[in-house]
Each structure stands twice: as structure tokens, then as C-alpha cells.
Amino acid sequence: MRRVILAAASILTAFLLQNSVLWTFSPLDVVPNLLLIVTVTYGLTCGKRIGMLIGAVCGILSDTFIGDGGLGFYMLIYIYAGALCGVFHGFIYSEEQLFPVVMIGLCDFAFGGYVYVFRFLIRGRLDMMSYVTGTIMPEVVFTVFAAILFYPLIYGLDRHLILTKKRRTSSFV
């Protein structure tokens, strides 16, 4: 139960920070994609199902607040990010820092590519390189920096909650 609350709190915090606070503090007008960090973290540490669930929630939030009127666009990419990272669930061990951060960077790059292709490319904005260097790469860099901060935080708290439980339960999965 506490892990559920932690997950919800992480998503909420990431969402509120991303939308309101970080904009005032960010140079270059670029904000890290904290919701993606939360999704990838849970995907890597808890497996495919939870990764997809977290992804779905993040996606719904993104669709509601950023999207142009319908659900589904951001949901799709966040769910797949969660699922993809869930595939790598068995490959990492607890002290590993580099792989998750690299994974977050790659997922964010794919995220940028997805948004570019389906919202800009199909409207005729063909100058791909300028979007990559101007929008996608800054976001990836900032997200990676934020990941270095946030991934250990979320992962550490989650592990702490697991270890302090008296009985192992599989009710969350």
C-alpha cells in the first residue's frame, strides 16, 4: 500500500514540478521530462506490468494537460516506455546507476522523435535536424541531469519501503 502511495506521490510531484515550478527556473526554456523519468524508473525496478500502469497514468495526465483534446497520444508512448523498460527489469541490480540514466536518455530521445514525427513531420515540417538539435537534444540533456537526481531518489525510497515491510506481498502486481 505504501508503495502505491509512493508511486502516486512521485507521479504527482513530477507532474506539478514539470508544469509549474521548473519553467520559472529553467534557462533555454527547456524542461526535463520528469513524468518519463518516473515511468522508466518504475518500469526498470518493478517490471512490465507496473511500468505500463505508471506509463498509462502519466500518459493520461499528459494528454489531459498538454494534449490537443483527446486521450491516447501521450498514453501510447508512455505505456511503451514503461513496457520497454519492464523488459530490462531483470538485467539491472540495485547499485546500478548508469544503465537507468542511459535508458532514460534513450527513452526521452524516442519520445522526442515520436512527438516530432506524429505532430510536426506530418504537417510538413521537414527540417528534422533543427528540431533534433533545437528541441529534442536540450530536453534529453536536461532530462538526463534530472534523472541523475530523481532516479536514485525514487528507487531508493521504493527499496526502503520494500525492505521495511514485514511480509512480502505480491498484491501490488
Added chain:
Amino acid sequence: MKKPKFSIPPRYVLFLLTVLCVILLGINFVFPTALNPVRQGIFTLFMPMQKGINQIGASIADEIESFLHMREAEEENQLLRQENAALQEKLDRYALDYQELQELRALLGLKNTYEQYPSVAANVIQKESGNWFNSFVIDKGSDDGIKVDMNVLSGGGLCGIVTEVGKNYAKVLAIIDDDSNISAMSATSKDSFIVAGDLQLYGEGLLNIQYADKDAVLAKGDMVITSNISTKYLPGLLIGYIQEISLDANNLTQSGYLLPTADFDDLTQVLVIRMVKDDLMIDETETKPEESSEAEPQTEIPGGTEAQG
């Protein structure tokens, strides 16, 4: 990894979720407003938290800002006081001119100038949480009389248009968004063209000027306002000033860049004009029957030059 025996394997869950998303996208494509209640519900749920966090963030930022820029602020204050005195003088002189202008306008039967539009002030409580799009959320909604397609100003210049309205919030698409297109004209020569947002120009703080006729009289520094033929924007709203303009290679059109007046880096307070273009045209056709022939061309011109993404 243990798999509970009664659950669906993850790959099927993924497949089902994908199908669900595609269906949702399809619904949105065919019935654009069907899912609005869901979104409005979620929005309204998060509103108080958003507002709270935003206020905290803003006050912290303010504190840091004032700490860092104390000396500069004092100097600027001095200069501004002097400027203020000079402007006050001008204002007094212009007040008389304005009165005369109002009388002349009344004589000609012209209604609906910029200052007469009813408006309401609002605060920006949330900016886009992505780096690709530029829209923001304000803290006034349908309870305050806000409707979709109302124009939004900031710092004296046009900054966006309302795209979605809930009870106590409204979502505004900024004019610098890639999807935004405005039918505009030069204040001096009245030649019209399109002002479009572009993500690639966003970094430079500029907007695209497109489809200006080759014979249009446009020059750097010209004031650009919304045109009368715009279907969504009220006429006469200041957008910005021409930064650059040149003839295209096709020798048929001119294009260039525009510097918007609204400051998109620092959007905190905005003004929403509580009148939609449709209301304006109904007003003119209803109350001025002898000028209905003048109002009709406005309603007949198709909105083909302008699209809202």
C-alpha cells in the same frame, strides 16, 4: 520473475492498452469533444494543487530575482521615474485628442474599438509541460464568462486564443505555438498577411510573416495588428512589429519575421477579451441595419487563409 498464474501475460496487456489508445485517438478524431468531460474533471481536480505550487514557485523565484538584481533595480527605478513623468505629460495632451477622436468616431458611426471590448484579467497558472508546444492555463473559466475562441492579450499585445474552457480554468494556445495562424495586417498600409508561429523560430522570439502580397507596402518597424477578415481574432489587436520583410523567390509574395509585443518568457498576468468574433459580427448586423451591407462582406469571406491546429 514469478508470474501469478491467474494474470494476463504482460505482452497481452500491452496489446490491449495499445488497442485502447488507438480507439481513444480514433474517438478524438471523429468526435473531438466527446472526451472533454473526462479531461475537465481531471483538470478541475488538479487545479488547486497547480495554483498552490505555482504561487510557491513564483514567490521563491521573485525572492531570488530581487536578491540578485537589487542594484540594477534601483538604477532602473530612477530611469523609469523620469520616463514616467515625461509620459504623464504626453498622456495629458493625448487625453484631449482622444475625446475629439471619440466624438468623430461617434459621428461616423464606428463602433467597437479596442478599448471598448469588455475584458477580464487572469493569471497564468500553468505552462505547457512539454518543450514542443506552447499553451498555458489561466485561472478563469466558464464561471467568469470565458468562452472558446476568446482572444488573450499580455503586456498590450496579443498572446493567444482560448481553446478549451472548464468551470474555473481555461486553456490558451499561444500565438507562438507551431499550430497558430493569425490573419493580420499592417496598421499603416492595411495590407493583410498571415502571422504564423514556428517552433524553430521560437528560440529567437520571432513569428513568421507569410503570404503578404508582393505589392503590399510593408517595412521594418511597421506595427502589425489583427485584420478585419480574421475569423477568430477581433480586429485591431496589436500583435507586434515587423522585424524583417523581403520579396520571396517566387516574386509573388513577401515574407519575413515579426517580433511580438507580448513577453512569452514572463507570462504571469493576461487579459482575456470577453467577446468572440461572432458576437462582434452579430452586433454590427443587428444594431446597424443601414450598414448591414458593410458588415456582410465580413461574414462572407471564408476562413480559408487561417486555420487553428
